[in-house]
Amino acid sequence: MPKKKEYTLKGLRERELLDLADLFKMFADSTRIKILYDLFDGEKNVTEICEDIEMNQSAVSHQLRALKTAKLIKSRREGKSVMYSLDDDHVKTIIEMGKEHIEE
Numbered sequence: 001m002p003k004k005k006e007y008t009l010k011g012l013r014e015r016e017l018l019d020l021a022d023l024f025k026m027f028a029d030s031t032r033i034k035i036l037y038d039l040f041d042g043e044k045n046v047t048e049i050c051e052d053i054e055m056n057q058s059a060v061s062h063q064l065r066a067l068k069t070a071k072l073i074k075s076r077r078e079g080k081s082v083m084y085s086l087d088d089d090h091v092k093t094i095i096e097m098g099k100e101h102i103e104e
Helices: 014-028 030-041 046-053 057-069 089-103
Strands: 073-078 081-086
Touching (some): 030 057, 030 081, 030 089, 057 073
Antiparallel strands (some): 073 081
């Protein structure tokens, strides 16, 4: 049986295209956007995030897990608290570029 040719588009393999689509899906939820915007100010624990975006801890924790899995945020333990922050400056850049695009 002949090996299936791997699809590429401008140097992107099919797996990369799927990963890119999954990344952009993470920005399709307003709660996740609120959390990411809130983390522009720096590291926060879940209680601070909940207060800032006026949502309950269960909903925020669920979205934090999704954002962490997508490598958009990172966490570290500080005593009994877990502190969350943007994974890197790319996350802020993506959101700022999106905001700029919708304002045109």
